[in-house]
Amino acid sequence: MRTGQSGSQRPRKERKTNADMRRRQLVEATLSSIVRHGLARTTLATVAREAGLSQGVAVFYFETKQGLLTAALREIYRRYEANWMAALDAAGPRAEDRLLALLDADFRPEVCSRDALAVWYAFWGELKTTETYAEIAADFDARRFDALRGICRELVSGDADAGELAEWLDTFCDGYWQKLYLFPSAHGPEDGRRALRGLLARLLPDRGAFAARD
Structure with missing residues (x-):
């Protein structure tokens, strides 16, 4: 089977590195959102906007707002x-x-x-x-x-x-x-x-x- 460098067939180490980077990006965005909006008004949507990512990406990595806040x-x-x-x-x-x-x-x-x-x-x-x-x-x-x-x-x-x-x-x-x-x-x-x-x-x-x- 061909093992290319894109999509789900990227090397496991590269996929993990990218996933870790996305998680860090979302956590930083969560902290920024708390500063801007407070804890109660921070949502998956505000975090996604701060990170410049789709809300679906935030859901994929943390599932819920509570998961983001805990992280x-x-x-x-x-x-x-x-x-x-x-x-x-x-x-x-x-x-x-x-x-x-x-x-x-x-x-x-x-x-x-x-x-x-x-x-x-x-x-x-x-x-x-x-x-x-x-x-x-x-x-x-x-x-x-x-x-x-x-x-x-x-x-x-x-x-x-x-x-x-x-x-x-x-x-x-x-x-x-x-x-x-x-x-x-x-x-x-x-x-x-x-x-x-x-x-x-x-x-x-x-x-x-x-x-x-x-």
């Missing part, structure tokens, strides 16, 4: 996790440096730009009513909190104190994201970084490394 949520969490893990990998062995790197990563434009925050808050508003979203968020959030608490254990004595410190720092980052989202003209990522250093200097006054930072 989009996984993708923003995947990027968020890759962001903080890369920051940790580059931070070196000192606990102070790793703690600052992990928390600083929350203020990188890849994860807290205006568009990114619009997507985050759109999904977070649905966590209580959409079990799938809640499960995805819990899975990714647990890994980050475990990493944060592990570093805190190196800086304070006792699991309870480490857990409490990690909770405070996590809550600070969440709260500052809210400032960035609601009042973008008054607060920026650099303000968040400065406030973070001030908080660390007060919570861990015996760690001069935090007070010495710019």
Whole structure:
């Protein structure tokens, strides 16, 4: 049988590559649609328009709007996790440096730009009513909190104190994201970084490394 380079007879690897590209294209279009239209008004049709594809292509790869939205949520969490893990990998062995790197990563434009925050808050508003979203968020959030608490254990004595410190720092980052989202003209990522250093200097006054930072 002849094996040409078009249609269903293309090599399997090429077909998979093209399929992966289409899925990525549709997920990116879903994120753009959420920014433009919000979660409720994002549909297969709005996503297809954003992607420059037919609605049938969106249905073929994801079947439903819910399938697209779930894939989009996984993708923003995947990027968020890759962001903080890369920051940790580059931070070196000192606990102070790793703690600052992990928390600083929350203020990188890849994860807290205006568009990114619009997507985050759109999904977070649905966590209580959409079990799938809640499960995805819990899975990714647990890994980050475990990493944060592990570093805190190196800086304070006792699991309870480490857990409490990690909770405070996590809550600070969440709260500052809210400032960035609601009042973008008054607060920026650099303000968040400065406030973070001030908080660390007060919570861990015996760690001069935090007070010495710019």
